[in-house]
Amino acid sequence: MATAYIGLGANLGDRAATLREAAQRLGTLGRITAVSSLYETEPVGFREQPPFLNAVIALETDLSPTELFGEFIAIEQDLGRVRTFRNAPRTLDLDVLLMGDRILDTPDLTLPHPRMHERAFVLAPLAEIAPGVRHPVLGVSAADLFMALPDPSGIKVWAPPGWATDSP
Numbered sequence: 001m002a003t004a005y006i007g008l009g010a011n012l013g014d015r016a017a018t019l020r021e022a023a024q025r026l027g028t029l030g031r032i033t034a035v036s037s038l039y040e041t042e043p044v045g046f047r048e049q050p051p052f053l054n055a056v057i058a059l060e061t062d063l064s065p066t067e068l069f070g071e072f073i074a075i076e077q078d079l080g081r082v083r084t085f086r087n088a089p090r091t092l093d094l095d096v097l098l099m100g101d102r103i104l105d106t107p108d109l110t111l112p113h114p115r116m117h118e119r120a121f122v123l124a125p126l127a128e129i130a131p132g133v134r135h136p137v138l139g140v141s142a143a144d145l146f147m148a149l150p151d152p153s154g155i156k157v158w159a160p161p162g163w164a165t166d167s168p
Helices: 015-030 067-079 120-129 143-145
Strands: 002-010 031-035 038-041 051-059 093-099 155-159
Touching: 002 015, 002 067, 002 120, 015 031, 015 051, 015 067, 038 120, 051 120, 067 093, 067 120, 093 120, 120 143
Parallel strands: none
Antiparallel strands: 002 051, 002 093, 031 051, 038 051, 038 155
């Protein structure tokens, strides 16, 4: 059993409903132990698109990182994601950010997530639910990584942690 920290994001359709459904499906892959607030964030990379809603969920699971990744692809497709180009608008994005102290580099999956330490939309919710969790390569806590960001603006709390189970 390992704890996976999962980044969730959406900026098309009913963002909150999609993330709520994704959270429920993640719960079938193990035991959810923490859910961050929901944050509204500015897009990164391709900027000409609607704002995102982002969150992080901690999931205790027996699945391997590659099995988890495969489940994420299926959930994303079920909830309407169409892959067009990098950083494109999307109905849902699920990323394995960290999984214990595992380090992995395959064509499909890299752990820890290769850009998590640069992204406020990942670090703010991660630091909220697991401030002391350490990046296994950098050896720095999520809270310290967030505090070290040069410009953590463009992110605001949109809904408290209960968003994952609240009715619309």
